[in-house]
Amino acid sequence: MTDEPAPVLSDRYVLIVDDEPFHLRLVHKIVSNLGYNHILTANSGVTALQVIDKDTTRRAVELVITDWDMPDMSGLQLLNELRLNRSRFELPIIMMTAHKSGDVVSEAVRQGADCVIFKPFSGATLKEKISIARSREHTPEPNQ
Structure with a gap:
C-alpha cells in the first residue's frame, strides 16, 4: 500500500453490506484502516436500503460496498434499487463477489456497479476500487 492517506469523508458514510459476519468485519477493518471514520x-440489501433512507439530514452515505450473493435481496437487486432512484443514482457502488466469472462482472457493470472486486482481496485492491468508484460520474437516462 502507498503512504497516501484515503480522503476522510468528514460527515459522509461508507456502507458495507454482507450477510456473512466474518466478511462484514473484515471489510469494515480494511475500510477503517484506509482512513474512513x-x-x-x-x-442484507433490505437493511441497507433502510440505512440509506434513514435520517438523511444527519448523515449521508457516500459509498456502498456490497456483496453479490445474499438471501432475500441480492447485491444485484440492491444495486438496481439504488440506480432506479434519481436521488441515489450517483452513489458509488462496489460489488464484492467470490464468483470469478466474466458473466458476473458483465452483469454487475451492466446494472450500474462502478467496480467489481473478487474475494478475497487486499486492502490495496479495495483502496484502488474505492478511488475508481468515487471518481466515476453517473448520468441517468432522460426517461429515468
Missing part, C-alpha cells in the same frame, strides 16, 4: 454496516 464513518462506517455503517448492514447484513
